[in-house]
Amino acid sequence: MNRKMMALALVVFIGAAFNAAAQQITRVAVVDLQKIYLTYYKDSxxxxxxxxxxxxxxQEIQRLSEEIRSLEAQRQALERSGDYEAARQLATQMIEKIQFLNDFTRIKQHELDERMRTLSETNTFVRTLYQTIQGVAEAEGYSLVLSSRNSDLVVLWFSSMVDITDKVIQELMEQ
Incomplete structure (x- = not known):
């Protein structure tokens, strides 16, 4: 009898543990913002x-990065050939280009962030879009929504079942 009670208690404990783990699963959704922008071409x-x-x-960041890689290859070739003075000059050029690239990236990102912030505060379509995404995500039980085409965010895999793009478009049409 004691063994049966222990076994039953173990089963209940394991079941409770699985139940608790199941409740902590984060549901993730993706939205194809480009598709929404094309659907609402004028508004977006x-x-x-x-x-x-x-x-x-x-594209400019990529071009500058390629220039820096090219300079590094040239510098290494000069060092291998023994022309250390020319290699040093190229290293100085590289440092200047790297600093320019860092400044360029920081400034341009700040400009884009500021434009997007201003747009989200003043543009009715953007406000409505993000409110709709939030509403659909909450109604469907998602706790995280990612842009499926954002090049800054690498999504290695996602199921089409989590794509709520069409539902967002449908909700926008109903408003």
């Missing part, structure tokens, strides 16, 4: 302009 013009600027900034 200011957001798309910011996204285009962000893309141009990324």
């Amino acid at each position: 013009q200011s957001v798309r302009a910011i996204e285009e600027d962000r893309l141009r900034n990324q």
